[in-house]
Amino acid sequence: MKYYKCIQLKNGTDCILRNPDAKDAEMILRHMIQTSGETENMARYPDEITMTTEQEAEFLKSIESSPNAIMISAVIDGKIIANAGLHPINSFEKYKHRVGFGISIQKAYWGMGIGSAILSAIIESARLAGYEQIELDVVTSNDRAIALYKGFGFQIYGTHENAFRCRDGHYESLFLMLLRL
């Protein structure tokens, strides 16, 4: 699924929302490693991002040609500083109305409205793809993300207790959230 839009952030900076392609593989991997190290709210530690640039390029190519998956990056001055994706839950018919969502923005760019801009692009894309609900999970202490999701109408429908066991030994629970389209 394709997406392209130029937007202006709250502070006047120009930002492009577009699909990353195979040429962006290295930049996407760097972005994933950076954002996975900036908070405990991501699913992986930086050293668990082990794909090669070639594998990532192949993955990005498959997303680009997919009718029901999408990735949207935010690009400022040619640099990917945020990335978000819609991924089908699985390929079985009974699951086809549901899609999962994930987002990561580099810390230096938080609070500029990029989360809201990408999420509204993602919701538009999910509707176009015919999905009926977007699902996500979020660390229960991630107030910024929860505020963003609630602002777009996502509701908490459950809690996954002790879903993360962090390396320092503490546990984090996840809220399960859902938006009906």
Ligand SMILES: CC(C)(COP(=O)(O)OP(=O)(O)OC[C@H]1O[C@@H](n2cnc3c(N)ncnc32)[C@H](O)[C@@H]1OP(=O)(O)O)[C@@H](O)C(=O)NCCC(=O)NCCS
């Ligand atoms: C969570 C994240 C996507 C939010 O993106 P963002 O670009 O900072 O979000 P926005 O600037 O669009 O702001 C989102 C809303 O949260 C609100 N907000 C900001 N900081 C907040 C805080 N500490 N507590 C509560 N709400 C807060 C803002 O006021 C804004 O609402 P508004 O548009 O009505 O003013 C981003 O911080 C991020 O990528 N974090 C690291 C990775 C992560 O946590 N991903 C989510 C995993 S589920």
